[in-house]
Each structure stands twice: as C-alpha cells, then as structure tokens.
Amino acid sequence: MKNEAAFVRTLKPISSKRSVLVNIGGKEYIDFSSNDYLGLSQHPEMIEAAVNAAKKYGTGSGGSRLLSGDSELFHELEDSVARFKGKGSSLVFNSGYQANIGIISSLLSKEDTVFFDKLCHASIVDGVMLSGARFHRFRHNDAGHLEELLKKEKARKPLIITESVFSMDGDIASLKDLVSVKNKYSATLMADEAHATGIFGKNGAGVVEELGLSDEIELIMGTFSKSLGSCGAYIACSEKVKQYLVNACRSFIYSTALPPSVVACNLKSIELVKKEPQRRKKLLELSAYFIGLLKKNGIDTPSRSQIVPVIAGENPAAISLSDKLKANGFWSLPIRYPTVPKGEARVRFSLNSGHTEEMINKIVECLGT
Ligand SMILES: Cc1ncc(COP(=O)(O)O)c(C=O)c1O
Structure with missing residues (x-):
C-alpha cells in the first residue's frame, strides 16, 4: 500500500446529521459529498x-x-x-x-x-x-x-x-x-x-x-x-x-x-x-444552476447531472482544494488517483435537494479565489 500523504485514505466519522448539515470533529459543515441526493435517508x-x-x-x-x-x-x-x-x-x-x-x-x-x-x-x-x-x-x-x-x-x-x-x-x-x-x-x-x-x-x-x-x-x-x-x-x-x-x-x-x-x-x-417528484426537480435545477455558474466563472466540468466534478490535477492539488473548501465550511472531498485517472484528481460535488442557491454561490466564490 502506498503511504505517501497524497494517497493515504482515512476515515472521518460524522457525529450528527441534520438535512445537509453534518458535524465532523466538532465542526459543522454543509455536506457536498453525500450520494443521498434527495435527502430520503432522513425522510x-x-x-x-x-x-x-x-x-x-x-x-x-x-x-x-x-x-x-x-x-x-x-x-x-x-x-x-x-x-x-x-x-x-x-x-x-x-x-x-x-x-x-x-x-x-x-x-x-x-x-x-x-x-x-x-x-x-x-x-x-x-x-x-x-x-x-x-x-x-x-x-x-x-x-x-x-x-x-x-x-x-x-x-x-x-x-x-x-x-x-x-x-x-x-x-x-x-x-x-x-x-x-x-x-x-x-x-x-x-x-x-x-x-x-x-x-x-x-x-x-x-x-x-x-x-x-x-x-x-x-x-x-x-x-x-x-x-x-x-x-x-x-x-x-x-x-x-x-x-x-x-x-x-x-x-x-x-x-x-x-x-x-x-x-x-x-x-x-x-x-x-x-x-415526491419535486425533490428531483429541485435537485436538477440546482445542478444546472451550479454547472452554469461554474461555466460563467471559467471553471470547466463535464457534468450533466447532480454529480459535479471540478478537476484539480494531481492528488495534492485536489487535497488542497478540498481543504480550502473545508476551511470555508464545505464538506466536499477529493477523489484521487487511482480512483480517477492520473492527473485528473478532483473535488466531486454531490448536489442535494436540500442545498440552496446561496450555498452554491458561496462554493463558486470560494473556488474562484
Ligand atoms: C456506478 C456505481 N455502481 C455501483 C456502486 C456500488 O454501490 P454500493 O455503494 O451500493 O455498493 C457505486 C457506488 O459506489 C457506483 O458508483
């Protein structure tokens, strides 16, 4: 197993969860990494x-x-x-x-x-x-x-x-x-x-x-x-x-x-x-909003769905982008090589019907700085 920092995988336990808010290590984050896209796990x-x-x-x-x-x-x-x-x-x-x-x-x-x-x-x-x-x-x-x-x-x-x-x-x-x-x-x-x-x-x-x-x-x-x-x-x-x-x-x-x-x-x-079709309707509207905003800000993504990756490059670049987002209150994790091809490490944003346009605006602001 590779043990360089850019490859090591670690577990990060969630202590509580409320809609898209998760508490990890005593701090509350807006979760942009969950696949529970419609929030049904808490229905x-x-x-x-x-x-x-x-x-x-x-x-x-x-x-x-x-x-x-x-x-x-x-x-x-x-x-x-x-x-x-x-x-x-x-x-x-x-x-x-x-x-x-x-x-x-x-x-x-x-x-x-x-x-x-x-x-x-x-x-x-x-x-x-x-x-x-x-x-x-x-x-x-x-x-x-x-x-x-x-x-x-x-x-x-x-x-x-x-x-x-x-x-x-x-x-x-x-x-x-x-x-x-x-x-x-x-x-x-x-x-x-x-x-x-x-x-x-x-x-x-x-x-x-x-x-x-x-x-x-x-x-x-x-x-x-x-x-x-x-x-x-x-x-x-x-x-x-x-x-x-x-x-x-x-x-x-x-x-x-x-x-x-x-x-x-x-x-x-x-x-x-x-x-409850309104959940998927809202999710797809938020996804289109996010993709559009990224494009407007010159950030490319192949996405056409609720999964929106922003490619960072090598593993350390994806880690530092994720750390920056974390410091701003967003739980959006890096996906690294070998899970994705080399040089295409990324932060993969998973949108959720519980997110808001304001949350997305803040993320894009954070990505642009
Ligand atoms: C495309 C695809 N197929 C299969 C799986 C595996 O599903 P599960 O997490 O239920 O084992 C995943 C999830 O990681 C996936 O993304």
Whole structure:
C-alpha cells in the first residue's frame, strides 16, 4: 500500500446529521459529498418504515435468501423494482458492489467477451476480472470506438457494460448509440443506473426510462444506496436471468440477506420517488444552476447531472482544494488517483435537494479565489 500523504485514505466519522448539515470533529459543515441526493435517508416515512419492519420481523434476516433470510418483503420489493424499471423481473442484492461483481462474474465465463466503458466503476471492473472473460475497455462514452472493437473481435454474444450517469464525471452515457451498436452485433447491454435512479425519467426510474429504452436494455442494475437513501441494490431483468442468478450468483447465494428494516425502506423509497417528484426537480435545477455558474466563472466540468466534478490535477492539488473548501465550511472531498485517472484528481460535488442557491454561490466564490 502506498503511504505517501497524497494517497493515504482515512476515515472521518460524522457525529450528527441534520438535512445537509453534518458535524465532523466538532465542526459543522454543509455536506457536498453525500450520494443521498434527495435527502430520503432522513425522510420520516422511511424511518417509520424501518422501525415498523424491525418491530414486526426483528433486526436481522437470519440467513441467506435461500435459507431462512427470505421474507415476503423481498418479493414485494422485487415486484416493485420490476414495475418501476419496466422489466419482467428483478433480484435484490446486499450492495451495488456485490450486485456487480456477482452478476457479471456469473453471467460470463472464460469463453465470453465483454466490452465496458473506460470510466466504469470499480465494482464492474472487479466483476469482469473475477469472470475470467476476455475484455476490452472502450473510450469513454464512445460508441464508435465500441463498434470498432466489436468489429475486430467478432465475439459470439458479447456483453457491453456502461453506467448511465457516470459516478465520477457526472456525464450521461449515449445509451441510444450503445443500443444501436449492440443490436447490430447481437450483443447484450447492461446499464448501471446507480446514480441515475431517483433522479432522471418521468417517474424517477433513471436515464433508461427517460430515453424509453427499458425494452432495449436487457440488464438494468441500480442501487438503493444513493438517491433512494438506504442500502442494497438490484438487477431488473427477465425472469429467466433472475432464476439463473438465484442458482448461480455467488454474492447472492453466499451472503446473509438484507435486514427487514432496510428492505422496508427500499420499498418505501420507490413509493416516495414517485410521490415526491419535486425533490428531483429541485435537485436538477440546482445542478444546472451550479454547472452554469461554474461555466460563467471559467471553471470547466463535464457534468450533466447532480454529480459535479471540478478537476484539480494531481492528488495534492485536489487535497488542497478540498481543504480550502473545508476551511470555508464545505464538506466536499477529493477523489484521487487511482480512483480517477492520473492527473485528473478532483473535488466531486454531490448536489442535494436540500442545498440552496446561496450555498452554491458561496462554493463558486470560494473556488474562484
Ligand atoms: C456506478 C456505481 N455502481 C455501483 C456502486 C456500488 O454501490 P454500493 O455503494 O451500493 O455498493 C457505486 C457506488 O459506489 C457506483 O458508483
């Protein structure tokens, strides 16, 4: 492990939380690093759902879904996810990381070939590595490069993987282009909607919904851990794929199921996303305001979403930018190499429907000085 200061990772415990205000080390900050984009983790109906489920079923699930960890709540949740995402079926996982490594490694073997975007999340990369499949990384958001690779490789039934909203750049995949390429090469497409779910689309189901592509994209993965304010993940897919995963996916089979309180929250979160569209509307308005203000001040960002990175350069530059923001009361953390490419260390601002334009004005002021 590298131990130079610019690489060391440390834990920073939060002692209390109130909307977007967090207390860390005895000081209050405005949190610009949380993925709880809609503030649902503090929604009274979420808390009530968790408490009621714990009272009814207890605090732990007691085992894997295939032993005694299953409950009716999981089946209700999987029906709800399938409807929300416009797919025939769905399967719930304990986390997005477990979902990606498990799904990818069980669907692929050494005989298969997979193509994924260069900026895909570590959980996708790890799933591919675990599968042992041949892989190619296409240039970020470049369907033309993907097609070149597919043409050269001539793989049988290839899998293509992308995120829909990219977790580090906040830009959005050209899903329509990827769908036409995948159709041309009889491939399967998997979209990770971890950062899009709850925010994009008429019902908040994600970018796939917004673009009307749920019938075209075979595997739609997403998490409950970000704008849904909880924990866990899912794949929305056909019933056939679900049954295959129940029988073959090691991260599903060999892990204790989520506790009932979390499953109840996950169910409630989908209901709230549909019922309270004003949260995602405000979030997207604030995001556009922030991006516009940065541009006006000559600060570039690739963002087209609620994730707004400001690239600082090498790791020490991102650390000192984050420290400056911290001194001004903003909790906005540096994302460094090797999490992002070398020379592209950044402060990644995660907007929240609880933020205000005044908070954003102050941040931009701080970035400009
Ligand atoms: C694109 C993407 N996929 C998957 C994950 C993993 O999700 P989880 O945090 O629920 O394990 C993340 C979160 O870090 C992510 O950004």
